[in-house]
Amino acid sequence: MEETAQDPTRYDHNQIELKWHERWNNDPNLYKASDSTRPKYYVLEMLPYPSGSLHIGHLRVYAIGDALARYMWMRGHNVLHPMGWDAFGLPAENAAINNNRHPREWTQTNITQMKRQHRRMGFSYDWDLEISTCEPEYYRWNQWFFLKMLERGLAYRKRALLNWCPECGTVLANEQVIDGCCWRHESTPVEQRALEQWFWKITAYADELLRDIDEKLEGHWPDRVLAMQRNWIGRSEGSEIDFKLEGTGEPIRVFTTRVDTIYGATCVILAPEHPLAAQLLDENGRARAKQMIDGRAQKGPGDIEKDGHFTGHYAVNPYSGEKVPIWIGNFVLMGYGTGAIMAVPAHDERDFDFCKTYGIPIRPVIRPVDGVLDENPKAAFPDDGIVERSGEFSGLASGEARARMNKKAETEGFGKAAVTYRIKDWGISRQRYWGTPIPVIHCPKDGVVPVPEKDLPVVLPVDVQLTGKGRSPLADVAAFVNVKCPKCGGDARRETDTMDTFVDSSWYFYRYCDAHNSTAPFDSQKAAAWIPVDQYIGGVEHAILHLIYSRFFTKVMRDIGLIENSEPFKRLFTQGMVVKDGAKMSKSKGNVVSLDEMTERFGADTGRVFELFAAPPEKDMDWTDTGAEGAYRFLGRVFRFVVRNASRRPDGSPEADRRALRKLHQTIRKVTEDFDNRWHFNTSIAALMELINTLYDEEAGLSAAALDQILPSLALLLGPFAPYLAEELWEQLGRKGPVFRQPWPTYDEALTKEDAADIVLQVNGKVRGRLSVPFGTSEEELKKLALADPKVQPSIEGKQVVKVIVVPDKLVNIVVK
RNA sequence: GCCCGGGUGGCGAAACUGGCAGACGCAAGGGACUUAAAAUCCCUUAUUCCGCAAGGAGUGUGUGGGUUCAAGUCCCACCCCGGGCACCA
Secondary structure (H helix, E strand, O other): OOOOOOOOOOOOHHHHHHHHHHHHHOOOOOOOOOOOOOOEEEEEEOOOOOOOOOEHHHHHHHHHHHHHHHHHHHOOOEEEOOOOEOOOOHHHHHHHHHHOOOHHHHHHHHHHHHHHHHHHHOOOOOHHHOOEOOOHHHHHHHHHHHHHHHHOOOEEEEEEEEEEEOOOOEEEOHHHEEOOEEOOOOOOEOEEEEEEEEEEOHHHHHHHHHHHHHHHHEOOEOHHHHHHHHHHHOOEEEEEEEEEEOOOOOEEEEEEOOHHHHHHOOEEEEOOOOHHHHHHOOHHHHHHHHHHHHHHHOOOOOOOOOOEEEEEEEEEOOOOOOEEEEEEEOOOOOOOOOOEEEEOHHHOHHHHHHHHHHOOOOOOOEEOOOOOOOOOOOOOOOOOOEEOOOHHHOOOEHHHHHHHHHHHHHHHOOEEEEEEOOOOOEEOEEOOOOOOEOOEEEEOOOEEEEOOHHHOOOOOOOOOOOOOOOOOHHHHOHHHHEEEOOOOOOEEEEOOOEEOOOOHHHOHHHHHHHOOOOOOOOOHHHHHHHOOEOEEEEOHHHOOHHHHHHHHHHHHHHHHOOOOOOOOEOOEEEOOOEEEOOEEOOHHHOOOOEHHHHHHHOOHHHHHHHHHHOOOOOOOEEOOHHHHHHHHHHHHHHHHHHHHHOOOOOOOOHHHHHHHHHHHHHHHHHHHHHHHHHOOHHHHHHHHHHHHHHHHHHHHHOOHHHHHHHHHHHHHHHOOOOHHHHHHHHHHOOOOOOHHHOOOOOOOHHHHOOOOEEEEEEEOOEEEEEEEEOOOOOHHHHHHHHHHOOOOHHHHOOOOEEEEEEEOOOEEEEEEO
16 A cells, blocks of 8 residues: 555544554543442443454444443443453363463463453453452352352252263253253263262252242343243142052152143153162163163254153052052153153143053043043143043042142142252362362361361462363372361362352352452442442353353342342343354354454444444344445544534534534434433444434535534544544544543434424325425314325325325325225 | 244345334445546435336235234234254153
8 A cells, every 4th residue: 555645534543543542541540430429330241251362253242331331421320341251161271281281371361362352442341340260369259159058058069960071071060061962062962970069059049030030130131031041940830749659658759730630640650760760670670771861861963762661560549549550761850850750641742652652541531621521532632621530529620620639639648739940950060170179178087078268269279280081180189189177187188170160250240349359259338339230241142051140149149148139130131143154253164353353454443333233232243344344434424524624613504504403413312212222223323324424415504503513412422332433533623531421412302303294195095295384283284285285186086085084293194985 | 842033125224102114334336536546425226117208107024814094013824034942741
C-alpha cells in the first residue's frame, strides 16, 4: 500500500483504537464499581477456560456483556463487570504430556495471551478483580468448601460403578457423559469402573432445585434451560411397594408410578446389579447377569434388545396375594428407583415387550373411562382409566385408586407413597493432577481425617511425573502423599484425587465481590451488596452442568450462613453460536478466524458491531468477511459525518432539522427499548444505520443547533457497541470522557411524531391507495375521504358497501359485495 | 417416542399488541468522481403479467384447512430443519 497524506476524514481504526487502548490501560480504576450511591448491577459472562487464544467465535458473548455493562453505567448504575480464568483442567495436563510443558506454565502463557486480546477488544472489565482458579489463593477455598460439606454430611465416600473416560484417564460425573461418551471426547465411549470416590449430596437439594425453577427462575431464564434442568432432576411421584420373596418372606421393594395397575403385575424384574439377584441366581444366572451389565456398558448409539432371565424364584403381591415369578432384566436400572420393578405388561409398553418375548401372561386391569376392558390387548394401554379386577379397588378411577392403595400400603406397613429423582449425587473425584487436591488424609487408625482448616491450602506439588495413565499422578509424589495423621500423629497417606473442575466455577462469581480476601472465600456483606448476579451470559452447553452445580453451591452456602440468597443468577441469557461456512467455529473444522487478524483488518469496534448486527443474540450467527466490511463501512460513515460537521456552524433549514431530529429521537427510543426489553441489538444497530442514512440525506440542510444535538447523541448511542469510535468522536466534539460515564441520551416523544398520518386504504383487505391526513382525524372524516378517493373509486363502483372499518391514524378497509 | 426452538427475497434478517410483508445489511446491477483502480457518494433490486412509457393488475411468509373486515402473526391438522431427553418404571 502506498503512503498517503494524513486525511483527517479517513476512518483509521488502528490509529483510533490503539490511541484509546493506551489511555484506558493506563487508568486502572476506569471500570471500578466504586460508587455505591448508585443502584448496583452485576453483569457477568461465563468464566472462560484459557485454551490458547481467542477467535471471533469467542467474541460474541463478551460483545453482548460489554454492551450491557456500558449501557447500565450510562443508565446510572454502579456496574460490577469482572473477568477471570477457569484455569484448572485437562487440556493443560495433556499439553504437558504431549509437549513436555508444565501445566502451570502452559496455562499462564494462555492467560497472558487471552488477557491481551480481551484488553485489545476494549471490554470494560475491572481487572483488579481478576481471578485464576489454579492459584492456591483461590483453590484453598474449594478445599474449605469441601470441609464444610464434610461437616454437614454433604460429602461422602463410596465405592461405586462410575463412568470412566479412557481418553481423559479419569472418572466423569453423570452430567459429563453425553450419549454414552465423554463430554470432551465425543467419540470415546465411557466405561464402567468400580472405584472408591468422593460424592457431594446434590440429591439432598433436588426438591428445592426443582421448586426454585418454578418459583424463582421461570420467566428470567430461557425456557429450554429450565426444561433441561427439570428433566435432569427428573422428579417422579409414585409408590414403593414390598413384594415378599416366597419362602423367606424377605421384602423386595419396587418403585412404580402406577400402583393402580398392581393387580395386573405378572412378574417382578430386578436390575442385573441388584444385590438380591446375586443371591437368587445360580452360577449360570450370574453369568447371564454379568453379560447384561457388560452389554449395557458398551451400548452404542442404537437401542439394545430387551434381555431377561428367570431366577427360579417367586414373589408375593401384597395386594392380591398372588405369586409371580422373579426375573432379572437388562432394561431395569439399578441407579433409578429401587432397582426393581413390577411388570404390568397390559399397561406399560416396555413390560409388554418384555413379557411378550418371554411368554409371561398379560392381564388387563384398566379400562378407558368410556370404554370396556380389552381382553386381548395388541399393545399396552398406558393411560389412566377405571380400575377393574382389582379386589376392593375395582371401579375406582386410576388417581383415586393410587391414593387409596398408597394409604393401605402405609397402614399395613408394606409400602408408601414415594418420590424418586433421576438426578444422582455429584461424583467430584478425578484421578488427575491439574486440579484442586481433596483435603483429607487416610489414616490406618482413624480412617478418613479432614485436613485441619489451619493447614489449608493443601498445595499442589510442582514436580510431578505426568503420564495420563489411570491413576492420580499425585500418588507417586512421596513428599505429597506421606503425612502424619492430624488426629493421632501416626503415619498416614494423603488423598491423591483432585476435584472436578466444575467445583471451581460453582462459586467464582462470589469471589469477584471480594477477590483478595485471604481469610475467607469472601466477606458476606461484600457479597450481599452484589449477589445475585443481575445478568449472567453464556453458552447453552452449560445448561445442566455448571448451572445446576452453581445453584446447588449457592443453596449450600446459604445453609452454611455465608449468604442469604437462594439462587445465584437472577437472569440468564444464552447466546447463539458463531458459525462460519455452515459449521461451528473450531480448530478441527479449520474455519477459525483469529481475533488478532480480524482486529488488525477491521478493528475491535467493527468486530463487535458485526457480531451484534448479523442476528439477534440468542440465535446462531454467520460470520462473513463481506458482512464485517458492511459494519466497517457503517462506522466509517459515522466517523466521517461527525468529523465533517464537528466545527461547521451552518444556518440550515427548519425542514431538514425537523426530519433529522425526528429520526434521532426515534432512534434513541428504539435503542433504549431494545436494551430494556429484549436485547435485539441487531435492530438497534439497524436503527443507527437508518439514522446515519437520514443524516447523509439531510446533511446539507442541517443547522448548527441541530448538529449540536445530533453529533454528541450519536457518539453516546454508539458507546455500548463501538466504544473506541464513540470515545474518539466524543473527544473530537470537544467533550470530556469517558463516554460510558455520561448519561444515556433521552428522547422527546413529541419529536418522534411524524408530520402526518399515513392512512392505508383497502377494499376487501387489498391495498388500493393511501392518504396523508393530520393525526387525530376523526373516523367519520376518514371514512368520507376513503370512499371519495379516486384510487378507491374504481374498486367500489357499482358494488354495495357492506361495512367500513376505520383504524384511526392507520387504515380504512371498505368491505364491498 | 417425549420436551423446547425454528421454517419469510439470491443470502443474513425485520415486521414488538392481528392492520402497507421484506426495515437494515450483504451480494448483484447501474451511475458520479478518477488517466485508471481502490476508497467514497448516489440510484435500482420479492416475483409474474400488461404497457413504449408514466403507471397498472395479480401472486407471495413450509403445506392443507379454519377464525376475522383484515393473518407471517390467532386456532386445528400435517411436513421439514436444529437442539435437548430417551428403556427413568
